[in-house]
Amino acid sequence: MPRMKPIAWVAGATGYTGKALIAALRAHEVATHAHVRPDSPEIERWRTQFTAQGAVVEATPWELEALTDALRRCAATQVYALLGTTKARARAAERSGTAPADYERVDVGLTLMLLAAAQAAGNRPRFVYLSATGVRGPEDGNAYMRARGRVEAAVRASGLPYTIARPSFITGADRDESRPMERVGAAMTDATLGLVGLLGGSRLRDRYRSTTNTVLAAALVRLAADPAAQDRVIDSEDLRDRPCPKDQ
Numbered sequence: 001m002p003r004m005k006p007i008a009w010v011a012g013a014t015g016y017t018g019k020a021l022i023a024a025l026r027a028h029e030v031a032t033h034a035h036v037r038p039d040s041p042e043i044e045r046w047r048t049q050f051t052a053q054g055a056v057v058e059a060t061p062w063e064l065e066a067l068t069d070a071l072r073r074c075a076a077t078q079v080y081a082l083l084g085t086t087k088a089r090a091r092a093a094e095r096s097g098t099a100p101a102d103y104e105r106v107d108v109g110l111t112l113m114l115l116a117a118a119q120a121a122g123n124r125p126r127f128v129y130l131s132a133t134g135v136r137g138p139e140d141g142n143a144y145m146r147a148r149g150r151v152e153a154a155v156r157a158s159g160l161p162y163t164i165a166r167p168s169f170i171t172g173a174d175r176d177e178s179r180p181m182e183r184v185g186a187a188m189t190d191a192t193l194g195l196v197g198l199l200g201g202s203r204l205r206d207r208y209r210s211t212t213n214t215v216l217a218a219a220l221v222r223l224a225a226d227p228a229a230q231d232r233v234i235d236s237e238d239l240r241d242r243p244c245p246k247d248q
Contacts, residue, residue: 016213022034038059062113075123115160132167135166
């Protein structure tokens, strides 16, 4: 029996991984809805870029009813949650007087709102959540890890089919944001892990070494289409280059 053609909704489409994911989805001819904040100062740039790639640009407000209606209208079969902030963005938002942008409001609050909308839409889409390596639970680790742990727990308990991806460092020279400490950290970690791999620790090396946004995006597209990846947590070593399943 032929599979239903996938329809993807991408929240966090303008982020580093999100941009690569839109390109990867369209390269596989997946009908794609790229969500952009309606108050984004660069919404026209994103509209031009994503439309040129063949994606539908959605500027739905971050409100539960509006998101539910949008997911129901487009009949999304895959909902990608790539939402996240940084301490630097939170400080910048505070200085500018715009809406708060801390882990609690963005990483947790907006992702849980999207999850609730996906539940209420009635389509039972696969919920693909971008988490992070090292997440153990909602009470463990620093604020970032605790936020990811809370969302992971909610996704598991949602009743929706899901895939949780836990990549390590996501880095590259083409990031819009300057993150020199992250790049240095990734380079140092990769160098150390290279030695670990030579000493027989290949699994540890593969789990924690850095990846790029394009490699990660290709893996997310592959996993969202893979029945074996449903209701699973996928660690970094399995977020590497592999063929994407073809529609049957």
